[in-house]
Amino acid sequence: MTLDLLITGGTVVDGTGADGVRADVAVADGVIVAVGGVAAEAEAARVIDAAGKVVCPGFVDLHTHSDLTLLSAPEARSAVHQGVTTTVIGNCGLGVAPLPAGANVAAVRAAVGYLDLDPSVDWDWTSWSEYADTLAAARPSVNVAGLVGHLPLHAGVVGFEDRPAAERDLAAMAYLLAEALDAGAVGLSTGLMYAPLTFAGRAELVALAEVVADHDALFAWHLRDYGDDVLPAVQEALDVAAATGVRTQLSHLTAVGRRNWGSVAKALELIDTARDEGLDVAVDMYPYLAGNAPLSQRLPAWAQAGGEDAMRARLADADVVARIREAWSGQAVGWDEITVNSAPGAPEVVGWTVTELAASSGTDADTIAVDLIARFGNAVSMVAGGRDGGDLRAVLSHPASVIGSDGQALDLTGPTAEGNPHPRSYGTYARLLSEYVADGTLTLPEAIRKCTSGAAHRAGITDRGTITAGQAADIVILDAGRLADRATFADPRRYPAGVDTVIVNGEPTAGQGDHTGARAGHVLRAGTRDKGQRP
Structure with missing residues (x-):
């Protein structure tokens, strides 16, 4: 067997929910061709030693x-x-x-x-x-x-x-x-x-x-x-x-909102009932x-009618703003829980809560929110707790x-x-x-x-998601002991620790903070590889 890639000695967690097993993974032409004890009889252009690591499908x-x-x-x-x-x-x-x-x-x-x-x-x-x-x-x-x-x-x-x-x-x-x-x-x-x-x-x-x-x-x-x-x-x-x-x-x-905590359990009960009745939910x-969304999402629906230009123009009307303030008076999430995280050309407002921006400007939070939406429209976004x-x-x-x-x-x-x-x-x-x-x-x-x-x-993607023969070779090798999210709300642009190797369609693409430059992705039309597109 001649292979493009052989991953040896790792613990394969195959994506089905089954426990991990020690196995080799063989790849040829962008496809997993064998899983198991294949190292002894195979020749490969590239071998990755995954001993002590977890080998799993790409996410x-x-x-x-x-x-x-x-x-x-x-x-x-x-x-x-x-x-x-x-x-x-x-x-x-x-x-x-x-x-x-x-x-x-x-x-x-x-x-x-x-x-x-x-x-x-x-x-x-x-x-x-x-x-x-x-x-x-x-x-x-x-x-x-x-x-x-x-x-x-x-x-x-x-x-x-x-x-x-x-x-x-x-x-x-x-x-x-x-x-x-x-x-x-x-x-x-x-x-x-x-x-x-x-x-x-x-x-x-x-x-x-x-x-x-x-x-x-x-x-x-x-x-x-x-x-x-x-x-x-x-x-x-x-x-x-x-x-x-x-x-x-x-x-x-x-x-969202402390008064609504616990509603998720009730929502899951509704979903369980629907599933029991045969619905695919x-x-x-x-x-x-x-979460993260445009700040304009906080506006009542009527205030957004007509598109972004109409919305922004409407916010210059004092009567409209008064109605918006009234709608905001009972909101479940306060302005102290909403942080501006993007505003094109205005980095000075990014990273501050609406309450903090109001305090630094000597005004109130509703005024700040209206002003931001009027200035930036749907492009100003928030992180909301x-x-x-x-x-x-x-x-x-x-x-x-x-x-x-x-x-x-x-x-x-x-x-x-x-x-x-x-x-x-x-x-x-x-x-x-x-x-x-x-x-x-x-x-x-x-x-x-x-x-x-x-x-x-x-x-509806049928050819990815498990480490089994015949599946596309989308594979991740993890150092589970080192695995950690290093991105924070204050410093979000940080890659995680413990992601050793990422393989897309058989091509090693990234790992340990480095990108190989490979761009082997497919556009999955109708979710299947046969309908994928790669120039």
Whole structure:
């Protein structure tokens, strides 16, 4: 047997949830060809001694926002250095394709400003297939599977105003969605806290879910609320699942605000009931007690109607601001729990809570928040706390949960190096596999399953996620004793310790803080390797 790569002497934790076993792993032509005692009879162009290390599948990050950053930073350093070999983009409804002919691309781009870290990226696509071709041409270091974002569908067809979709609008969105799924998108995501999706009603959600169900694809939900109304928001998603039979993923399930702690357990009970009734419902989460989103998400839906320009102009109206202040008076998460982590061209506000910025300016926190949104629109983002560790552990340990970082593929230099990103973009997997294994929340094999085959299964990816013969050779070698998340909220751009080697499609790509320069990732159309694209 002549091999491209042979990994010897490691403890293989194969991604199925089974305990680790000592085994060699043989790779040829980007595929695992044998697992077991193969070293004695094999010749390999390269041999890696993994004695004392854990050999596991590359991590499949089910929930990311790297739609545009992969075009600016295709080496995907923040992702690959933590062991991610496949990333699923298009989450929370914030995709960048498809767009109907004549759509206002600039307005859609502003609406998804959270994704848009590099103004030099030229949006020269309209269809999802054209966008996927653009990604493939960028030659990323990781594999990429894509969800269709609900926002470009809705904004491109219905617009940004608060109005229900007409029958012709539903038909147009359904057509665009079906076309994208036929071209290889792995599902649809919605984000019902992001305007104009805040105005999407049940008829629209059901109509799109039916298209997704017809393609046996995944419908991922950023729920309508994660605070006081998290349970009705969960029930809304479950009702659509029941009406259509669509495979459903509840994204980053949490409950924010101390008064809502404990709601996650009730949400999981609702999910368990739905699963017992035969619905295919699962959840994902990342192992941090703070989230990251545009600051504009704090505004009432009515204040965001009409698109970013209308929203920013509206904030100059004193009567409007008074109504916003009234809405904010009972918010579950206080301004002292919200830190500005990105504001283009204004580094002086980054890293401070809204309360701290107000104190230093001699004004109040509501005024600061309104001013920031008026100045920067959807591009100013926040890290928001107010979460409970018990809720987090309940989700991480639930049998229906998998892991998604909710991060972005970033670099240490260039356009994606601006601001102060959430540390999840650098440390999610090391944090889970060290801290939440050490405290007994998960065993190492189960934690790895949630990061690999479990996540791949949710996205419909069939050829990755386990260390078995015939699977794509996406492999991570971990020094489990050294494994640690070194990224912090104050200093987030730090690679984890203990990630020794990351292999993508048989190509050693990163490890121990170094990137080989390999860019062997595929664009996974319809989630399968045979439909992958690599120029």
